[in-house]
Amino acid sequence: MISQRVSAVGRSPMPRGARVLLAGTAIWLLAACENGAQLPGFLQSKDSAAAAAPASRATRLVERDVEAPDVFQVTEGGLWDGRPSLGGVWVAHPDVREPERVIIRNPSNGKFVIGALFRKERATPGPELQVSSDAADALGLVAGQPTNLNVTALRREKTPETPQVPETLDPAGLDAPEAITASELDAPAASAAAAIAAAPATPPRPKPAPQAASLDKPYIQLGIFSIEKNAENTAAAMKSRGLNAIIKKQSSQGKTFWRVLVGPAASAAERAAALGTIKSAGFTDAYAVTN
Numbered sequence: 001m002i003s004q005r006v007s008a009v010g011r012s013p014m015p016r017g018a019r020v021l022l023a024g025t026a027i028w029l030l031a032a033c034e035n036g037a038q039l040p041g042f043l044q045s046k047d048s049a050a051a052a053a054p055a056s057r058a059t060r061l062v063e064r065d066v067e068a069p070d071v072f073q074v075t076e077g078g079l080w081d082g083r084p085s086l087g088g089v090w091v092a093h094p095d096v097r098e099p100e101r102v103i104i105r106n107p108s109n110g111k112f113v114i115g116a117l118f119r120k121e122r123a124t125p126g127p128e129l130q131v132s133s134d135a136a137d138a139l140g141l142v143a144g145q146p147t148n149l150n151v152t153a154l155r156r157e158k159t160p161e162t163p164q165v166p167e168t169l170d171p172a173g174l175d176a177p178e179a180i181t182a183s184e185l186d187a188p189a190a191s192a193a194a195a196i197a198a199a200p201a202t203p204p205r206p207k208p209a210p211q212a213a214s215l216d217k218p219y220i221q222l223g224i225f226s227i228e229k230n231a232e233n234t235a236a237a238m239k240s241r242g243l244n245a246i247i248k249k250q251s252s253q254g255k256t257f258w259r260v261l262v263g264p265a266a267s268a269a270e271r272a273a274a275l276g277t278i279k280s281a282g283f284t285d286a287y288a289v290t291n
Contacts, residue, residue, distance in 0.1 A: 064157055065103075065114070071153035072100055072117065077127035078151075080136035082143030087285055088223020088234075088260070089115030089138060091151055092130040096120070099285055105150040106139040111255065113138035115224055116285040117151065138226040138255065217288035218264035220275055224257050231258035234283075238262055241277055261289070 074093060091104055096119040105112040113135060120130055127146045131139070141147050222238070222245075225231040231247050238245035238260070248259045262278060265271035271288060278286045 065101075065154045066157045067103065068153045068155040071155070072096065072102065073150075073152045074129065075150045076129055076148065077146040078129035078131045078141070078149040079127045079146050080131040080133060080141050080143055083133065085132040085134070086282055087116070087132060088225050088230075089113050089135045089257075090118060090132045090223075090285060091115065091135060091149070092118045092120040093151070094120045094123075094128055100153045101287070102151050102153050104135060104139060105152075106141070107148060107150060109140050111139050112253075113224070113226070113255070113257070114154070117153070118285065134224070134226050134230060138257065215265060215268065215271065217290050218266075218271065219289050219291060220262045220265075220271065220278060220286050221289045222260040222262065222278060222283045222286050224259050226255075226257050228258050231260050234260045237281060238278065241281065243274055243277060262286075 072095075074095070078091065089104075091102070096117055099119075100117040101114070102117040103112055103114050115132075115135055120128065124130065129149060129151065131141060131149070135141075136143070139147070139149070222234055223231075225234070228247075228249075235245040235247050243262045246261050246263075248261060250257060250259060262274055263271070265274060275286060275288070
């Protein structure tokens with residue numbers, strides 16, 4: 001009789017609220033397993049957690065200029081006749097078949113500039129390589145004085161660039177989660193209902209504005225100018241024709257130049273219409289660029 005009473009005293013009865021909470025948790029887990037619901041992260045196995053977050057790698061293509069001497073390359077005397085010319089930086093040669101994008105070097109002083117190459121339509125006395133006023137200024141040429149120049153065609157080449165992706169953390173290396181203790185809740189349903197009723201209404205998210213169709217080359221480059229005033233005059237001429245002209249100031253090896261662009265175009269049709277307007281204004285060497 002005494003031993004039975006001692007045993008009864010040694011076992012403290014579980015509070016009624018704790019028994020209700022544990023029973024509800026067990027029923028919820030059983031229903032989730034039967035309905036195929038996903039368990040919380042701390043109840044999932046290591047393999048399933050790792051499978052739920054596969055690593056992804058994105059590859060981005062970057063454009064860069066590459067010299068193409070097999071397309072066109074000459075090293076011979078060039079001449080600027082001293083008169084101002086339109087169209088930005090360019091040279092002309094009688095052996096050219098199609099307009100090209102080229103790099104023009106002056107070996108005598110180490111200066112260079114990127115511009116356009118055209119076919120020289122008429123014969124003129126002196127060197128065969130005709131130089132524009134902007135190209136002459138960028139290369140340090142003197143009017144009427146022939147200078148040996150090197151002209152090489154350029155081509156756009158796309159190279160893949162893979163960004164580094166941070167390594168996935170091993171759950172085994174993380175600290176163990178703190179122990180979770182159960183406690184009796186005071187009227188959980190009533191508390192939740194009161195909290196929901198007291199919460200302010202969330203305003204609906206505004207719909208995102210429709211984006212313009214993306215193009216690989218939404219801009220049109222009119223020319224590269226070594227004199228800022230010439231670039232400003234060209235941009236003003238395009239704006240007077242209803243085009244969105246912008247000027248980008250850039251530098252290379254201590255040499256500053258200004259690029260005149262039109263765009264961005266929202267579609268290929270819009271870009272083609274703008275290119276037609278630009279060429280009708282006399283900028284026949286204009287071409288589409290990325291930025």
